[in-house]
Structure formats: structure tokens, C-alpha cells
Amino acid sequence: MGDERMVIEWDAARASNRENWEDRVPLHEKAYGIEELDEPDQLSSVVRTDLEALEPFLPGGVVAGLDVCHLQCHIGTDTASLARAGARVTGVDFSAAALASAAGLAKRLGLDATWVETDVLDARAAVDGDFDLVYTSIGTINWLPDLDRWAAQVAGLLRPGGTLYIRDGHPVLYALDEHADGLRLRYPYFTTGQAQVWDEESTYAGEGTVAHARTYQWAHPLSDIINSLLGADLRILRVDEGTTLPWKFSPRMVEVPGGFAWPESERDLVPCTYTIVARKP
DSSP: OOOEOOOOHHHHHHHHHHHHHEEEEEEEEHHHHHGGSSSSTTOOOOHHHHHHHHGGGGGGSTTTOOOOEEOOOTOOOOOOHHHHHHHHEEEEEEEEHHHHHHHHHHHHHOOOEEESSSSGGGGGSSSSSSSEEEEEEEEGGGGOOOOOHHHHHHHEEEEEEEEEEEEEEEEHHHOOTTTTSSSOOOSSSSSOOOOEEEEOOOOOSOOOOSSOEEEOOOOOOOOHHHHHHHHTOOOOEEEEEEEEEEOOTTTEEEEEEEEEOOOOOGGSSOOOOOEEEEEOO
């Protein structure tokens, strides 16, 4: 459930996480509503939300025509959506099965994309070229133990004047007990040096179970996230916090326009997401 914590070498944690994410691919292919992208003008709900927040900070106010590197792209629904919005996209993920699914989706939709299989913490060495935008969104850096190394990859991938955009689950949200009757803290908010150990056969989307249930995640307070970017010499342009999520974190959450949220009486008590826009000088 995540109550167990341990120190584990990154290679071992990464291998276990990759097995789990490989197993998720067929489940998420069914659960993500991929068929909605068959509509020629349709974008994923995640990208629609993100472009609204991001595009005011982009040259010309649009993502179209930009070179975009999507880190931790999974099965490519958001990467394909960025391509459909007019970007030249490179999707990066450590799962071969996910990238095969992403490539198949892009081909079916008639969209051009480059796919790179690598650990995100080695992305700069594995990905050719540099980019106007590095994009990562929802459920990403909690899988990484070293934010300074992550931020260095982001900075290395960006060309001068390039932009980072990240939206993710808020660290306060991840500290809550998702099964409690109310808002109750259960998991660490601050970095402890230990991984949280999870043994869950189900995933956050769809039905079915995975064969490799064990995963490892790391807590990162908002201050560590921001300071990692500042330490990589990126300039913070905007920080926002939101009250809705694109997935149902807790059974107590209710469906609202744009995703899921806590019951209305609790909605102003805790953030669900944060968004950061940063720029490389």
C-alpha cells in the first residue's frame, strides 16, 4: 500500500517499475479512450488542458511548428495530440511495449513522431537534437529518485529560450490516504531518501491486473521540484495549483468538468495538481 519504505538502488527499482509499466500497456490501450482520437481534430483531454495553460508562454502563442520532447510519454496519446496540434514531436519512455503502442497509434492517425526508448534520467544522451519545449504531464516525477539529475536532462534538451512545462499530481495529494473517510495524511510529503513500496495488481485506469505488481516511488515536496529547476539554471515563469485531476485518485472523488475532484465541501482544502512553466535563458 505504500506504507513500507526502503532504500533501493535505482537500477533495481527502475527494472521493477518497467516490468509493471510494460504490463499496463494493454490495460491502458483499452482504458484511455484512444478511439476518440480517430476524430480528426480531437486532442487528449490532458493536452487540451495543458495547451490552455502553456501556449501563452510560447512563441506566437501556439505549439504548432515547435520541436517538442515529451518525457515519460507512455502509450503516446498526449504525444500524438501534440503532433496533431502541429508540433514536431519526440516521445521518450523506458518501456518498449509502450513505445510500440505509441508508434502504432501515431501511424494509424497519420501523424509523424520520433520515439526513443531510454530512462528519462539519461534522456539527454539518448535523444538527438534540442527542443523548443520539453513537456511532461501527470504521474511522472514521483517515479524518479533524483530530481537534480532529472532537471539537468530537461535543461540539456532545451535550446536557449526553450520552455519546460510540467503538470503533475501535487505532493500534498500524494501524502493523503486515498482510502480514508476524510482528508487524512498517511504518506511522506518530504523527501526521505527511501522509496515507497507499492504492491498493487490494478492500475489507475481500466480493469484487469498486472503480473508484476511491485513498484517504487519517491516523495518530492514542491520546494524540491522548484529548486531542482532553479539549480539547472532554468527561470521559473509560472507556478499554479489546481483542484481537479484527470484520474480518480480516491474513491471519494467526484466527476467534474475536466476530470475528478474532492467533494465540494473539501475542494478548497487541498491542491490536486501543480503546474510549472520554466524557461532556459
